[in-house]
Amino acid sequence: MTAPRGLVQRASSNLLEQPRRAPPFTIGARRAAEGSIIMLNGVAAAENENSVPRLNLSNVKWKYRGEGNANLVIALPNERCIVRLRKVDKCKLVRHSEADRYSEAQRLRQEVAFYHKVMIPLLGSCFLKQSVVYRLDKEQVQKISQILQNQRPAHRNHKDVFCAADLVAVYPDYTLLPESLTDQVGGTSTFCVEIKPKQGWIHPEDRIMPKCTYCMKQYLKLKNKSISRLSDYCPLDLYSGNKQRMKDAIQALLVSPQNNLKIFKDGYLIYGEGEKTNLLDVLRCWFGPKNKLAEHQVLLETFCNLVIESLCREIPDSSTLERLRSALLSEEKREANGSPRDSLCRQVNSLWQPVCDWNRQPLPPNCILGRILAVQMLEVPRSQVDLKVHDAFPFLDGDEYLTPVQRYLLAATAKDCSVLLSFQQTSQERVDILPPRHVIHETISQQSFVFNIGVSDLDPKPLSCIEKHRKRDLEMLMAMLELTSCNKQPAKRDID
Structure with missing residues (x-):
């Protein structure tokens, strides 16, 4: 995977000068805006009802959004979604076993279930849209980590991106308006x-x-x-x-x-x-x-x-x-x-x-x-x-x-x-x-x-x-x- 031009650029003065015209929308983005399960059109496809859909970022524009103590976030602007990647201390990278993979998969599913069944009913579906779990190959995770190596804050570098179960959670990108509310004609930022x-x-x-x-x-x-x-x-x-x-x-x-x-x-x-x-x-x-x-x-x-x-x-x-x-x-x-x-x-x-x-x-x-x-x-x-x-x-x-x-x-x-x-x-x-x-x-x-x-x-x-x-x-x-x-x-x- 190669990084698109200007993939991880920092904000500069021209960001303030020139408004960006909204990117083209996909069926997946429209579904996300309406609050149904996010399916990334042209990026992921469900293999069957009992399997986890696969996410392929090889030819997709993405950018670094930020990170906290537990997760690193990349944004897919054309899909109006973000992908959360789990982080782990670098000293623990070599010690992950099959049991760790299973625990990681359970943890992620529990987080998504908690989000859907507890937080959405409590705070309201008008403020929270649904998320979904995808499978992301280790090779793509490693390439993302390499691309971001010099872009991450120094105080976060003691941890690295490592999805033990090859699973990631995808959420709507709330920094952008849903497609249903966006003025695509005027090009206003x-x-x-x-x-x-x-x-x-x-x-x-x-x-x-x-x-x-x-x-x-x-x-x-x-x-x-x-x-x-x-x-x-x-x-x-x-x-x-x-x-x-x-x-x-x-x-x-x-x-x-x-x-x-x-x-x-x-x-x-x-x-x-x-x-x-x-x-x-x-x-x-x-x-x-x-x-x-x-x-x-x-x-x-x-x-x-x-x-x-x-x-x-x-x-x-x-x-x-x-x-x-x-x-x-x-x-x-x-x-x-x-x-x-x-x-x-x-x-x-x-x-x-x-x-x-x-x-x-x-x-x-x-x-x-x-x-x-x-x-x-x-x-x-x-x-x-x-x-x-x-x-x-x-x-x-x-x-x-x-x-x-x-x-x-x-x-x-x-x-x-x-x-x-x-x-x-x-x-x-x-x-x-x-x-x-x-x-x-x-x-x-x-x-x-x-x-x-x-x-x-x-x-x-x-x-x-x-x-x-x-x-x-x-x-x-x-x-x-x-x-x-x-x-x-x-x-x-x-x-x-």
């Missing part, structure tokens, strides 16, 4: 904002830290030198339902994106951690350089308004979540009445200022932020989580009871998910024929956008994460004590 909002709620009985988990972890990252300054972003602000606090949260993400905010243009990363493109250039390219929109603050205001409107847009969808409302209401009542640890929390908080603001007002229940927060609120106090009594994840076929361990792990998945908001400027003529729930009218720029929302990074969490979280919390507190006692907080800076 699609911009996508990816936000990893993190933990927006902690059970009142567990609020003994002076700040929320995200803000506490900033001290640990600073101590470990993985960041150079503390971020002003607080997830509690984004989930607060207060427009000004939400705006402050988004602007803080723009100042310090870390791994929590990325901006894409036509599927290419143009702003985020490690991406040097100037934010003002990105916003001018998106909203236009004319008249008052050339002003920096006005561009920021326009961007924030668009993102907040999308995150809070009510999109009704029948889901299992409706059958879990009683559990969520009981937690909200407990939160309103306070908890036995509130006084202790206030004593600890008095030592560090400012502290996080736990106040919030209700989010629209059918908006994406409201749904993610509702799943996070399934969490029980850690004192109720007994690792000696647990079951595997239920598939929530009906009103199934959730054990405390299951609730904790399910909430942990919701804390680590990513929300992708894709936008394309559109004309009034198209607004009249588009579904109203996919249209936003931005008041400052006087522009109309068709938009779509997708959610990714929804893998089930292992039992081991519970003990991992306990150890992490202790490390965060120790790092905060050390850095605040030495007064090592770096100075804040403005948006570039």
Whole structure:
């Protein structure tokens, strides 16, 4: 397999100058847009009902999208899909046995089943489209790894792509609009904002830290030198339902994106951690350089308004979540009445200022932020989580009871998910024929956008994460004590 020209290019100034015309669409892409099983037309074909379809990337355009701790992602722009490739420590590559292959195959199928039978019913089919498992030959995986050798971040190079069972999961590419919403005539670029909002709620009985988990972890990252300054972003602000606090949260993400905010243009990363493109250039390219929109603050205001409107847009969808409302209401009542640890929390908080603001007002229940927060609120106090009594994840076929361990792990998945908001400027003529729930009218720029929302990074969490979280919390507190006692907080800076 040879890499197409410009396959793994980094974002450059010409990405901001010239809009790309949307690639030709396939039957497979149309099916993906409609939410059915993804079949890549001309790329994969099912061999028979009982076998896994084979994926052949030899003559297909693909590009590196990014990676996390467990998976590397490549995008197939013409198919509007992404392929997730499992990673493993290089020192373990030689030790994979037949049993490992079997375990890997089971793990992948369980992840996909969890995505389909748990997360789609909980968050809604309007935000999550279906995925499918494919078989990808080892030789193609090795070639992908070779091509990307010099393109991956240095701190990720201790792991390599290695699909022990030759299986990969294929998902829709939410950085692009579904074909049914795309204006192929005008050639207007699609911009996508990816936000990893993190933990927006902690059970009142567990609020003994002076700040929320995200803000506490900033001290640990600073101590470990993985960041150079503390971020002003607080997830509690984004989930607060207060427009000004939400705006402050988004602007803080723009100042310090870390791994929590990325901006894409036509599927290419143009702003985020490690991406040097100037934010003002990105916003001018998106909203236009004319008249008052050339002003920096006005561009920021326009961007924030668009993102907040999308995150809070009510999109009704029948889901299992409706059958879990009683559990969520009981937690909200407990939160309103306070908890036995509130006084202790206030004593600890008095030592560090400012502290996080736990106040919030209700989010629209059918908006994406409201749904993610509702799943996070399934969490029980850690004192109720007994690792000696647990079951595997239920598939929530009906009103199934959730054990405390299951609730904790399910909430942990919701804390680590990513929300992708894709936008394309559109004309009034198209607004009249588009579904109203996919249209936003931005008041400052006087522009109309068709938009779509997708959610990714929804893998089930292992039992081991519970003990991992306990150890992490202790490390965060120790790092905060050390850095605040030495007064090592770096100075804040403005948006570039």
